[in-house]
């Protein structure tokens with residue numbers, strides 16, 4: 001039992017748990033849940049927050065602050081997942097797009113669009 005104290009490193013599975021939490025906040029009290037507050041403010045406000053967090057992330061990347069980039073990236077992913085939930089988009093639909101693109105070079109894909 002003693003070895004169980006070592007916790008596993010977090011993986012991208014945290015996104016699935018976050019999605020479930022975000023969905024559970026639909027209709028929750030905006031006084032006690034930031035996610036519920038975002039939902040209550042509507043799509044434009046959520047979209048604005050995604051834009052702000054994206055800008056903050058890229059600024060930290062340009063500054064070269066890796067720890068701050070990680071933190072701002074987490075903010076960005078959280079707000080993006082709220083945007084998806086607001087739109088009724090399941091994360092699995094995004095994972096599916098990424099999976100479909102696996103093995104296709106972005107250069108080749110762009111050329112095929114220009115044809």
Ligand SMILES: N=c1c2ncn([C@@H]3O[C@H](COP(=O)(O)OP(=O)(O)OP(=O)(O)O)[C@@H](O)[C@H]3O)c2ncn1[C@@H]1O[C@H](COP(=O)(O)O)[C@@H](O)[C@H]1O
Pocket residue numbers: 018021022025032033034035036074075078
């Ligand atoms: N991952 C996050 C997360 N990341 C960032 N944030 C919040 O996002 C907010 C961003 O702060 P800002 O100053 O940019 O925003 P603001 O000033 O409140 O808003 P504006 O004035 O700009 O409109 C902060 O309050 C952060 O705490 C998050 N809030 C919640 N989560 C996850 O969502 C779960 C549910 O949270 P609640 O809905 O609050 O219960 C939590 O357990 C977490 O797992």
